[in-house]
Amino acid sequence: xNIQAGDFGKVAVLMGGLSAEREVSLRSGQAVLNGLxxxxxxxxxxxxxxxxxxxLVAGGYDRVFIVLHGRGGEDGVIQGGLETLGLPYTxxxxxxxxxxxxxxxxxxxxxxxxxxxxxxxxxQDESQLEDAAALGFPLMVKPVHEGSSIGMAKVCDAGELRAxxxxxxxxxxxxxxxxxxxxxxxxxxxxxEEALPLIRLETPHTFYDYEAKYSSDSTQYHCPCGLxxxxxxxxxxxxxxxxxxxxASGWGRVDIMMDAIQQPWLIEVNTVPGMTDHSxxxxxxxxxxxxxxxxxWQILATSMEQG
Numbered sequence: 001x002n003i004q005a006g007d008f009g010k011v012a013v014l015m016g017g018l019s020a021e022r023e024v025s026l027r028s029g030q031a032v033l034n035g036l037x038x039x040x041x042x043x044x045x046x047x048x049x050x051x052x053x054x055x056l057v058a059g060g061y062d063r064v065f066i067v068l069h070g071r072g073g074e075d076g077v078i079q080g081g082l083e084t085l086g087l088p089y090t091x092x093x094x095x096x097x098x099x100x101x102x103x104x105x106x107x108x109x110x111x112x113x114x115x116x117x118x119x120x121x122x123x124q125d126e127s128q129l130e131d132a133a134a135l136g137f138p139l140m141v142k143p144v145h146e147g148s149s150i151g152m153a154k155v156c157d158a159g160e161l162r163a164x165x166x167x168x169x170x171x172x173x174x175x176x177x178x179x180x181x182x183x184x185x186x187x188x189x190x191x192x193e194e195a196l197p198l199i200r201l202e203t204p205h206t207f208y209d210y211e212a213k214y215s216s217d218s219t220q221y222h223c224p225c226g227l228x229x230x231x232x233x234x235x236x237x238x239x240x241x242x243x244x245x246x247x248a249s250g251w252g253r254v255d256i257m258m259d260a261i262q263q264p265w266l267i268e269v270n271t272v273p274g275m276t277d278h279s280x281x282x283x284x285x286x287x288x289x290x291x292x293x294x295x296x297w298q299i300l301a302t303s304m305e306q307g
Contacts, residue, residue: 003301005040009062011300012055014078016047019070020150020171028275029067035296036065048073053081063303064089065296066272071145074272075101088303092271096247100269104144104176106246110266115242117266118179118257123165132165132177133158140180141165143172154180181267183259186225188239189273189284190252191295192302195236196284200225221280223287235264242266250302253281 013036015029016022029045036043046055048068056064064082066073066089076098082089092100099106110117121132122144132139141164143151151171153164161177168175189196202220225232239254248271255267273281275296285295 003304005042007304008041008300010060011036011041011043011063011065012059012061013043013045013065013067014048014052014073015045015067016049017068017070017073018049019068019072020146021070024274024276025067025069025073028069028279031275031277031292032065032067032296035293036300038293039297041297041300048078052078053085056082056085056087061087063087063300065300065303066090067275069272069274070150071101074270075145090299090303091250092248092252096249097271099246100248100252100271101145103142103268104174106269107176107178107266109246110242113245115238115245115266116264118181120176120178123175123177126162126165129158129161129165133161135177135179137161138180140178141168142176142178143168144174144176145172181257181259181265183257186235186256186258186264187280187284188236188254188256189281190240190243190248190254191285191288191298192250193240195240195254197223197287198225198227198232198235199223199280199284200227201280219278221283223283231262238264238266243269251281251299 013029013033016026033043033045046052064087066078068078072078074097076094079094079097083094104122107117107120119135121135123129123132138154138156139161141153141155151168155161155164165175185201186198188198200222204218235256239256242254243252246269248269253270253273257265257267275281282292282295
């Protein structure tokens, strides 16, 4: 499809929002906005508050680039609003966004299809912590509906498990406990129908947490990832399948752990990944031969398929 900048019409770049990931979203959104402007797109930044749909109608926008991380932006809520307005948008639709954001239900789907993902349990009250401990320590505790590793913790005994579960509940009433995988961490960027080169992550932190993601200079990113070609292709195909299975589309990221015997384990899907200077999607795109401006252009172009 030969698309010109004018074909996109007036584009709203939604950023900020009301989630715990607001600050990262503002940084991502500004980077996307600048990239689109450099490509000649008639793009405008909108800090998405509770009146965002009214702003879109009043502004006469033709399509939307969603850079809202977390709840309200990545969970199907804004997508549903845009569907109601008939505005095309980037990324996954309502169903793919909702399932991708819900770590527990995403894993239910993978498990039902016999796709490899670590054993897990939804812990809804304290009496279930004993069942969670039976998965075997160490464990990872996660709020079901948060991103950017917010509220997550690795635990090594029953006391730490209880404290981490209580801490995670401050972010989300639904908390999942997952078997810890010791090994190498990889992430696969999905762009259209393709998985881009994998990135292998190394951090001195216990895991790739919020600080390691957005502010630490000690995190190392390896791209090329160091796997042989056939193994990298295997993980790319697994990531693409995992992405499509939940109904995700357009662009996103799939996180994978690989243990000591090179068994891959699906961890989660991100349907609106970070686009900051520390972010992984632009890094994978560069390895694939796409600079940042071309990357955001191609992501925006996926919205044209919606009509």
